[in-house]
Amino acid sequence: MSTDRKPATQWGDRDQRRIDIMRSGERLLRAGGYNALRMRDVADGAGISLGAVYTYFANKETLFIGLFADHVTRMTARLRPQIEGAADFAEAFTAVANAYRADYPVFGRQFDALSLVQDAAALEPAVEQQLRDATGRLVTMLGEALARSGYAGDVRPAMAVLWSTVTGLANHYSTARKDFLGVGWDEAVAFAADLLGRDLGVERGPGT
Structure with a gap:
């Protein structure tokens, strides 16, 4: 059996989590502009922890x-x-x-x-x-x-x-x-x- 596939996590695989973060961030931008792009709100919208967001984007x-x-x-x-x-x-x-x-x-x-x-x-x-x-x-x-x-x-x-x-x-x-x-x-x-x-x-x- 192949072992190339990345293991699933609680929120899906790593690539999907990044997509979820990006979608959440874009929704906030379109709704309220740059000032609305708050990392905690991005995390909430993506359904993941704030700490997980920071593993993808430093700030x-x-x-x-x-x-x-x-x-x-x-x-x-x-x-x-x-x-x-x-x-x-x-x-x-x-x-x-x-x-x-x-x-x-x-x-x-x-x-x-x-x-x-x-x-x-x-x-x-x-x-x-x-x-x-x-x-x-x-x-x-x-x-x-x-x-x-x-x-x-x-x-x-x-x-x-x-x-x-x-x-x-x-x-x-x-x-x-x-x-x-x-x-x-x-x-x-x-x-x-x-x-x-x-x-x-x-x-x-x-x-x-």
Whole structure:
């Protein structure tokens, strides 16, 4: 008989407990924002002890970083068919901007997740790497769409500008500042896509 399978525990196997912790944490984030992400409440929601939560995540900040990395990974998976099937750069840019903005009220105020950790020694390197890898995959996907649209230059500085634009738009339209200029989200994103596309030398697809 195989002995590879991990023994079940009172709460299920280790991987399932981590999933339960992540689900509990995300529920709290969506219900009350970052301040609602309290480790004891996470434990209660996952049906495990507080001590068990700390065996997975050393602190609240690290848990948030793990949640954010998981969110970016899932967002990238949802976006991939749209990005790979986009008719042109503008369509790809718009898809990313819309997806990024959708959960900005949940994650947005803490999007600079690594800045939350006051004690760098307390940050779990594996969780930090998950966030860097997840963000890298999303940015790479948009960079590949830019290249498919005909951009022949260095993608790295182009992506720095594009990503800054996506995050800046999401931030602006998730606050009261959006009411001061009288320009709607769709109009602003379309303008940004057209302007950036022209500056980068990529053409719109046929019929767009």
